[in-house]
Amino acid sequence: MPRSGDGAPAPGRNAPPSKENASAPEDEAPGIIAPIISIRTTLREFWPQTRGVRRLFVAGVVAAVLASVCEVGVIGLFGFITDEVLASGRLSAFWIPAGAWIGVGVLAGLLSFSSAYATALAGERFLLRLRDRVFAHLQTLTPDYFENRRLGDLMARLTDDIEAIEELVGSGLVRIITTAAGAVLFSGAAFFIRWDLALVTFAMVPLFLLVSKGFTSRLRNASARERSSNGAMNSVIEESLANQSLVQAYNRQDAEAARLHEEGRKWLLANVTRARLSALYGPAAQIVETLCLLVIIGVGAWEIASGRLTIGGLLAFAAYLAYLYPTFQGLGELALSVSSAAAGADRVIEVLHAKPMVTDPYDGGSEAGEDGAAGKGAAAGGAESATASGRTAVQANGTASASGDIVVVDSRAHGRIEFESVVFAYPGRTRPTLTGLSFTAAPGELVVCTGPSGAGKTTIAKLLLRFYDPTAGRVLLDGVDIREMPRRSLRENITILQQENLLFSGTVRDNIAYGRPEADPDEIVRAAITADADGFIRTLPEGYDTPIGQRGRLLSGGQRQRIAIARAILRDAPVLILDEPMTGLDAPTAARIMELLRRLMAGRTTILITHDLRHVPTPSRNIVLEPAHPPFAVERPYLDGDPVVLS
Numbered sequence: 001m002p003r004s005g006d007g008a009p010a011p012g013r014n015a016p017p018s019k020e021n022a023s024a025p026e027d028e029a030p031g032i033i034a035p036i037i038s039i040r041t042t043l044r045e046f047w048p049q050t051r052g053v054r055r056l057f058v059a060g061v062v063a064a065v066l067a068s069v070c071e072v073g074v075i076g077l078f079g080f081i082t083d084e085v086l087a088s089g090r091l092s093a094f095w096i097p098a099g100a101w102i103g104v105g106v107l108a109g110l111l112s113f114s115s116a117y118a119t120a121l122a123g124e125r126f127l128l129r130l131r132d133r134v135f136a137h138l139q140t141l142t143p144d145y146f147e148n149r150r151l152g153d154l155m156a157r158l159t160d161d162i163e164a165i166e167e168l169v170g171s172g173l174v175r176i177i178t179t180a181a182g183a184v185l186f187s188g189a190a191f192f193i194r195w196d197l198a199l200v201t202f203a204m205v206p207l208f209l210l211v212s213k214g215f216t217s218r219l220r221n222a223s224a225r226e227r228s229s230n231g232a233m234n235s236v237i238e239e240s241l242a243n244q245s246l247v248q249a250y251n252r253q254d255a256e257a258a259r260l261h262e263e264g265r266k267w268l269l270a271n272v273t274r275a276r277l278s279a280l281y282g283p284a285a286q287i288v289e290t291l292c293l294l295v296i297i298g299v300g301a302w303e304i305a306s307g308r309l310t311i312g313g314l315l316a317f318a319a320y321l322a323y324l325y326p327t328f329q330g331l332g333e334l335a336l337s338v339s340s341a342a343a344g345a346d347r348v349i350e351v352l353h354a355k356p357m358v359t360d361p362y363d364g365g366s367e368a369g370e371d372g373a374a375g376k377g378a379a380a381g382g383a384e385s386a387t388a389s390g391r392t393a394v395q396a397n398g399t400a401s402a403s404g405d406i407v408v409v410d411s412r413a414h415g416r417i418e419f420e421s422v423v424f425a426y427p428g429r430t431r432p433t434l435t436g437l438s439f440t441a442a443p444g445e446l447v448v449c450t451g452p453s454g455a456g457k458t459t460i461a462k463l464l465l466r467f468y469d470p471t472a473g474r475v476l477l478d479g480v481d482i483r484e485m486p487r488r489s490l491r492e493n494i495t496i497l498q499q500e501n502l503l504f505s506g507t508v509r510d511n512i513a514y515g516r517p518e519a520d521p522d523e524i525v526r527a528a529i530t531a532d533a534d535g536f537i538r539t540l541p542e543g544y545d546t547p548i549g550q551r552g553r554l555l556s557g558g559q560r561q562r563i564a565i566a567r568a569i570l571r572d573a574p575v576l577i578l579d580e581p582m583t584g585l586d587a588p589t590a591a592r593i594m595e596l597l598r599r600l601m602a603g604r605t606t607i608l609i610t611h612d613l614r615h616v617p618t619p620s621r622n623i624v625l626e627p628a629h630p631p632f633a634v635e636r637p638y639l640d641g642d643p644v645v646l647s
């Protein structure tokens with residue numbers, strides 16, 4: 001069984017194979033194993049996340065060490081009873097140590113409970129914080145990262161692999177410290193009773209470490225394979241279930257089952273190897289332990305025979321051994337589980353070290369850029385010109401200066417868009433998709449962009465939203481190079497309505513408010529009325545509070561479209577990108593939707609990407625893209641615009 005739970009649905013996650021997510025991942029094979037990173041690096045990476053829970057971890061350690069002290073006391077009492085009660089047959093000497101034994105035993109139980117509870121609480125809090133951090137980092141990555149990875153694998157990293165880090169940095173560290181402290185305590189006590197027997201005992205300890213060492217690297221490799229197979233299995237399940245209707249319509253159930261079986265088989269092999277190694281370690285350590293015990297009994301018998309040791313002393317020492325050797329064995333086991341957990345940590349570190357392809361001008365793309373200064377800016381714009389330096393501060397009052405490094409944005413953009421000789425090639429592609437695209441859209445203008453499939457129309461939208469930066473040339477908003485403004489501010493000014501209407505599994509209301517969460521209920525209803533969605537929403541069982549199913553599957557295509565339009569209306573940004581808004585709609589519905597879109601376009605700079613020129617209003621400008629390297633002859637059923645990009 002894969003160990004990952006389902007994650008929150010996200011746009012694109014369940015998308016049917018489209019031109020974007022159908023492309024084969026280029027650098028991430030399903031079974032890819034993240035590079036092995038040292039445990040020290042892992043601790044350094046995640047230790048800061050323990051801030052705030054360190055006290056709890058320390059409390060867990062202290063309670064566990066005190067519990068060990070109690071156990072040492074219990075063994076001492078056992079030795080006393082053996083010598084003073086059993087050997088001499090004095091019942092009167094029994095009651096006090098017996099009562100003390102019970103008291104110390106209860107105290108040890110309470111301390112063990114406190115230790116386990118404090119450690120679990122701290123561990124869970126650490127996990128929560130760590131997951132938040134990894135997810136926040138993922139959100140800063142540009143779409144290319146996700147396009148080259150399988151979502152199921154990423155989900156496994158966010159769930160199982162993150163738990164593995166807690167086993168290493170949180171509870172793992174606590175166990176290491178307490179086990180080591182236990183080893184020191186029991187060793188001290190053993191020395192106190194019989195230093196000569198203790199020396200014999202310690203002479204044997206390296207045997208335990210040798211056994212454990214033989215297992216760790218093998219176990220770590222097996223764990224790394226097991227984790228990557230787990231990710232691959234999650235990916236198959238996610239893809240298959242997300243595309244169930246396609247699977248069933250094409251009768252591909254058996255093929256999908258075979259795909260899962262194949263990944264499951266790899267997982268099984270890795271898991272069996274892991275289980276075999278773990279299972280082998282126990283008996284191997286047991287044999288070493290038995291060997292050690294026999295040596296101690298042999299030496300002890302010799303000492304008793306020569307009158308230097310009592311039987312009670314030997315029994316008490318043997319009782320210490322019953323604690324001491326498992327402690328050493330436990331240290332070896334910990335080394336194994338730490339190795340196994342480190343394999344998960346490697347995969348999470350790989351995510352955390354991934355860098356977004358585009359960065360904000362002042363932060364090099366760190367997370368702070370997403371929610372730091374950028375968060376304060378409401379909108380780019382105001383200024384109509386940029387300085388030659390390229391580093392431009394745009395003030396709310398519309399003036400621009402070259403004095404600052406950071407573009408300060410706190411007003412709504414006018415919406416003037418310019419593409420200046422833009423050349424763009426997708427990462428890893430040698431052939432450019434756009435080869436010198438130039439056009440301007442003045443505020444409020446409509447630009448219709450047509451061209452054959454694959455010519456690069458959607459790429460224009462991606463560049464404008466700064467999912468990628470041009471290879472050469474510039475994209476400007478209100479005269480400012482968009483690389484000079486925080487992405488958050490740029491995107492506040494743009495609304496995109498995609499070919500595939502991406503909805504979440506919440507209610508109708510949640511989905512409309514997605515573009516502007518602070519909108520009040522009246523604004524939501526007004527947006528729905530403008531989008532002609534209010535009528536059908538009111539017929540739904542719970543009106544605006546009706547859940548719409550995963551990705552809005554409980555609604556029809558046209559209804560989803562109208563909710564997406566209402567969302568765009570509510571967002572109210574000055575720039576609008578409509579990417580194939582009429583795909584899959586019949587003629588009357590397309591006409592109706594275009595009518596709604598006209599309302600949305602009014603007063604906004606609009607880039608309308610479409611193959612379907614029916615019902616399209618007269619544009620201010622046409623862009624007819626031709627592929628830079630056409631795979632087929634380009635016919636001209638498009639608008640009478642001048643081709644902007646020619647091969």
Ligand SMILES: Nc1ncnc2c1ncn2[C@@H]1O[C@H](COP(=O)(O)OP(=O)(O)OP(=O)(O)O)[C@@H](O)[C@H]1O
Pocket residue numbers: 019020144147426427429433451452453454455456457458459460
């Ligand atoms: N993430 C990507 N990585 C690599 N190449 C890509 C990526 N996305 C698109 N492409 C390629 O870039 C080219 C332009 O794609 P784009 O989606 O812009 O075309 P389009 O004109 O919108 O096509 P359509 O009309 O079919 O939607 C295509 O050849 C496509 O294969």
